[in-house]
Amino acid sequence: MTDARSDCVDVAVIGAGMAGMAAALFAAQRGLSCVQIGNGGDILFASGLLDLLGVHPVAEGRMWRSPYEGIAALAREEPAHPLARIDAVSIRTAFESFIGALGTAGLAYAPLGEQNRQVLTSIGTIKTTLGVPQSMLAGVEALRARAPCLLVDFRGLREFSARQIAATAGEHWPGLRHRRIEFPGYEATPELYAAHLARALENGETRARTISLVKPLLGDARTVGFPAVLGLARSLEVHAAFEAGLGVPVFEIPTMPTSVPGLRMLGALESAVSARGVRRRHQARVRAFGFAGDGRTATLALDGVSHGKSVVARAVVLATGRFTGRGLTADRASVRESILGLPVDQPASRASWHRRDFLHPSGHAINRAGLNVDELWRPLDAHGKPAWSRLFAVGSILAHQDWMRSKCGSGLAIATAWAAIKQVAHQLQTVRGG
Ligand SMILES: Cc1cc2nc3c(=O)[nH]c(=O)nc-3n(C[C@H](O)[C@H](O)[C@H](O)COP(=O)(O)OP(=O)(O)OC[C@H]3O[C@@H](n4cnc5c(N)ncnc54)[C@H](O)[C@@H]3O)c2cc1C
Known part of the structure; x- marks a missing residue:
């Protein structure tokens, strides 16, 4: 599917955290040419454990033995949660594919079952x-x-x-x-x-x-x-x-971060995506980007590199994370998406970002802030329409989830990357001459 112009790739993935890595991996597995921009520094914090869903509802702290039963409950009770929008077969396939790639890169995982496991910390x-x-x-x-x-x-x-x-x-x-x-x-x-x-x-x-x-x-x-x-x-x-x-x-x-399992994970993911032909621009950051008039090609402007300061792609996947990843930025009044200023679903005022009790079991509203997306995983603009037909968002930048409290960090990253890349591939394949 690679574009005839060698300087134009099918997909540019912005971000190299768990979601960006998964998106780049799945894109390459589907035969899409891919550039990935950003460093994978946050993966160094990973414990090596891949959570799908441990807790729901967060306020009750209910733990699930079967993450899939937990997600079924989530789908009934919180249909806007990103994981609630992905079917169990896709989630299983995404996880299998992800740990399969890690295994090929020398980081073996135990066979996945239907049940969560308990691990000593x-x-x-x-x-x-x-x-x-x-x-x-x-x-x-x-x-x-x-x-x-x-x-x-x-x-x-x-x-x-x-x-x-x-x-x-x-x-x-x-x-x-x-x-x-x-x-x-x-x-x-x-x-x-x-x-x-x-x-x-x-x-x-x-x-x-x-x-x-x-x-x-x-x-x-x-x-x-x-x-x-x-x-x-x-x-x-x-x-x-x-x-x-x-x-x-x-x-x-697993030890405290920065952990050896995090180093192993980063090494394995870097080699997994590189082995599949993903071009990594790990020292670069995306400063800005926009799509051409017909919405079919995006040009991304990069910082942090002395040459190759732009990338042209037929689709863009935003996997820039939340506040620590710097995908979201907060000032005294509000939260904004850092590159394009996309609308962020957030509490009405700063006063309602946090509860008075820092350790409140329900968590804080600010931790559910993020991008709203349509059914194809495209971020919405201020009018509730896809901001661009070929811009997609995955991972923790998505709204309506608190991955830390739900214990669903990697699951959210892997499953949404899988679902969004499926849509990217579908769009690029069905639009002739795309
Ligand atoms: C302390 C800690 C412990 C964790 N433990 C677990 C665990 O036990 N189990 C588990 O399943 N998961 C765990 N996780 C990982 C967690 O799953 C992921 O961090 C989470 O899913 C978010 O991933 P993400 O890729 O959406 O965002 P991030 O990890 O925040 O990645 C976003 C990436 O985008 C990059 N970026 C942002 N803006 C730009 C830009 N303009 N240009 C280029 N790049 C950009 C950032 O540099 C960053 O690398 C842990 C994470 C942390 C931090």
């Missing part, structure tokens, strides 16, 4: 999620069975305390023990960083020494949990070596 609480990296899977079973388990941490690694996890989770898990060891080769280093340890464990000798320190501590443990530092690009190999060396299932627990 780095503060000892339990998180509900759908997609679990293979390296964390044994922890799901250990937690379910409350089997005797040893948690290991490393002196100097401040963002992870096995003692704290055991103190919190041990209340309902009597067989949970913890031990602290020195990380081989870093005995004289006061502060350790997860990424350094992950890289060090790709060295066979360091790995063997670490295993030999843990083995005598096993006791009756039937599983061993570590901070998520078991390798970076070669995490599969490192994880397998720990299991073989210790003779029991081994699992990782």
Whole structure:
């Protein structure tokens, strides 16, 4: 479908967070030529866990074992929620496709089921999620069975305390023990960083020494949990070596951001999209763009690059996130979409952005602000019409959702990217000569 003019691509994706990465991936999988603009910095915060839907309604804090049943309830009760607008088959396909691409790029996920899984967090609480990296899977079973388990941490690694996890989770898990060891080769280093340890464990000798320190501590443990530092690009190999060396299932627990699972995710997504021919302009930001008179070609002006300061595309996908991603900007009076100034669905006045109680279970109205889109995922203008026929929006910039409280961050990103790219492909394929 690539345009005959080599400088004009089918799709320009603005943003390289989870939604932008998913959109670029799905576009390439559909044979669309694609340029992706923006850096994937926010993915470094990712835990590696791919939530679809954990909580609904937010005010009640009701947790769902089946995210699909949760979404069915969401569709009845909050039909404007972006996830409520996507059928379950598409969501399943989108997730399968996403983790399939991660797997091909060396980041293996456990097969997806219909049920959410429960995972131990780095503060000892339990998180509900759908997609679990293979390296964390044994922890799901250990937690379910409350089997005797040893948690290991490393002196100097401040963002992870096995003692704290055991103190919190041990209340309902009597067989949970913890031990602290020195990380081989870093005995004289006061502060350790997860990424350094992950890289060090790709060295066979360091790995063997670490295993030999843990083995005598096993006791009756039937599983061993570590901070998520078991390798970076070669995490599969490192994880397998720990299991073989210790003779029991081994699992990782995500650490605080910036996390090794986030680094792995970013690396895997970058290689997945690049391998499919997506051109990445990761140092650029889109300053402005507009469509030509016939609405069939957009020209995007880029900042942050010395050459190639513009991109021409037949469709544009806005995946610029909310306030942290800078897709939305707030001043004293209102919220606006940062590039085009598209209308943002938001509370009527600033006074109603937040509740007085910061920790109110219902969350804050401002966290549901975002773009309204039509049934084809095109942002609406002030008259309620698509702003441009070939402009689409995906991910957290969409209105009527609070992904953090609903525990649906990756699900929202992946499923809306899938649904919107389907429409992009349909439009570009059906309009002859597009
Ligand atoms: C602390 C933290 C923990 C998380 N934990 C989980 C978790 O446990 N499970 C889970 O499922 N998900 C988790 N997430 C990830 C979450 O799913 C995603 O961040 C969320 O879905 C939003 O993704 P997004 O791509 O819509 O927006 P963002 O991640 O905000 O990405 C937007 C991107 O657009 C770029 N951008 C903005 N404007 C421009 C411009 N003009 N030009 C070019 N680029 C631009 C930004 O630089 C940014 O990279 C976590 C995220 C964070 C921050």
